[in-house]
Amino acid sequence: MRKVHVKSFGCQMNVYDSHRMADTLAPEGYVETQLPAEADLIILNTCHIREKAVDKVYSEIGRMRELKDAAEIEGRRMLIAVAGCVAQAEGEEIIRRTDSVDVVVGSQNYHKLPGLIARALDGEKIVDTEFPLEDKFDALAQPSREAIAKRGISAFVTVQEGCDKFCTFCVVPYTRGAEISRPSPKIIADVERLAANGVREISLIGQNVNAYHGADENGRSVTLGALMRRIANVPGIARLRYMTSHPRDMLSSVCDNLIAAHGDLPALMPYVHLPVQAGSDRILAAMNRKHTRREYMTAIDRLRAARPDIAFTSDFIVGFPGETEGDFRETLALAEDVNFATAYTFMYSARPGTPAAALEDQVPEAEKYERLQRLQELITRQWRAFNASFVGKTMEILVEKPGKLTGQLVGRSPYLQSVHVMAKPELIGTIVPVAITDVGSNTLFGELAETAPAPELVSSGA
Known part of the structure; x- marks a missing residue:
């Protein structure tokens, strides 16, 4: 019996991918451990969204190297693998910068892990970051009954991956590839398996989950709303959620069924994460967000009309290149108008290779920080008031x-x-x-x- 420790950084997609990596290695005799020091294989499943993400990964590799050296002193061999978006972006550079990493595997190639690990055990340094032609979802192993029970009564199910939006600040299209949707019968089969093993709540996830358009049994395109209605009929499933949605897709007629489902399906929870990023049309255009402030508010209004008790969370980036105080005030005004349950707020930081990184009109760090504090104060007030409203x-x-x-x-x-x-x-x-x-x-x-x-x-x- 060998032990694997998977440390996940970032979003729910990474949590899901970490589970699937562990499931894929289980037939090879690997069992999960929460203690990295006792692992035979450590996988760092990385995220490229946060500031200084690459530096943090190398710092974590340094800590894992200490464990690897200690294992060697004990006469035990330990492998280190780097997976996820930083692996996809850095590739060979990771191997070049540190000799403690044995495998670098991109975000589309987790199904190859057993073979990659076998080659690493033979002494080879492996880098596999090519986008595959085959369906990686088909190749990934299914979780065992024991793994499902251990992970609890709520589960993530990936229905869509990748992004075609190309926001100027974002690396996802380059690290996750183009949008691809899983066929709906395979998703239903996953949900049925989870429900049969005690899962009560399903969260459907994707980089642009409301752009879902997977094929049904007859090859016809299925919308996310239609998929939700099918999943709601799976015995044992009591709650449904989805994230992350793009406002542009929510405005499309493709999402009419999804919006209606919020009023029709008791199992579909009244809680939607809809990232806006900024409240200024000028900045939204510079970000290539493909929606305006008014269009974002239209999406909010349509969802509230379908489900009056619905609540919203969002993402904001402050200090995007060229952002003025006036632009930022428009962001504050939008947050006031929506009255979010909570939101994730970030200072803009350049991601190498993205168009925004080359823009000259960068906002000084002190100004970005000051704006972030003002926005966070507003969101914190809204969040506290939202929670307090349920007392009684x-x-x-x-x-x-x-x-x-x-x-x-x-x-x-x-x-x-x-x-x-x-x-x-x-x-x-x-x-x-x-x-x-x-x-x-x-x-x-x-x-x-x-x-x-x-x-x-x-x-x-x-």
């Missing part, structure tokens, strides 16, 4: 696991809030009404509604 109300909570305290359980609200409640462990995997009594810094607290007054019911989700 009842929410339907999907109970996921035991809490830290004896007799405590932790679940998720329809809005992905972590909710703590005192209850019996038999409720894990069920949806129960919880009366919200208090709000912590990142958590809601409540009690089972049967043992509390009957406040207003917030959302179904059953």
Whole structure:
């Protein structure tokens, strides 16, 4: 028996990919471990979105090298593999800069891992970052019953990968390739397998998930909304989510069915991540976002018309090249108008090879930082007010696991809030009404509604 430790950086796509890498290696005798020091194989599944991502990867490689050296002293061989978007972008450079890495595997080639690892065990240094011609989803191993049970009652399922939008700040089209959608029967089969093994909540993920257009059994294109309706009929699946969506696709008629599904499907949660990036049309154009402020608000309005209790999260980049104080004020105004449940906010940082990196009108770091603080203050106020609004109300909570305290359980609200409640462990995997009594810094607290007054019911989700 050999042990593999997979450390995942970044988005939900990477979490999903990390699971699939472990599943692909399981038939080769590898079992997962949370302790990198005891692993025979360490995989760093990297992300290129955050600032100084490459530097952070090399720093992490340095830490793993210490473990590799310690293993060698013990007479044990350890391999290090770098996967994901930094691997795709850096390729041979990783091997050139550090001799401790044995395998560099790009974001489209995880299904080749068993063969790549076998070659590395023979002493070869491997770099495989070519985009494959075959369907990598078909080649990836399916998770075992034990792996599904270990990962809990919520699961990610990739339905779409890659991006054709080419935002000027983004490396995804270069590291993940062109948009590709999985055939819907294969997705349904994945969901059925997960549901049969106790999964209750499915999150469909993709770089541009609402651009999904996979083929059905007859070769006809299926929209994300139509796919959601099919998944909602899978026995055992109680909740559905999806991310990340692009505003341009949400405005297309292709998404009419998806927007309608928010009003039609109780299982589809009223919580949508819709990145806007900026509130200024001038900056949006410079980013090549392919939507305007008004169009973004139109998408918000259409979703709210379908599901009035829907809440939104978003991504913002401040200090994009050429951004003025006036442009930034338009971003603040948009955030005020939407009133987000929360948002992810970043200072612009250049990614090598992207068009924006070559722009001359870069915003000084001090100005970017000052704007980021102002935006974060606004988003924090909105987030706290959103959470506080549920005190005195009842929410339907999907109970996921035991809490830290004896007799405590932790679940998720329809809005992905972590909710703590005192209850019996038999409720894990069920949806129960919880009366919200208090709000912590990142958590809601409540009690089972049967043992509390009957406040207003917030959302179904059953």
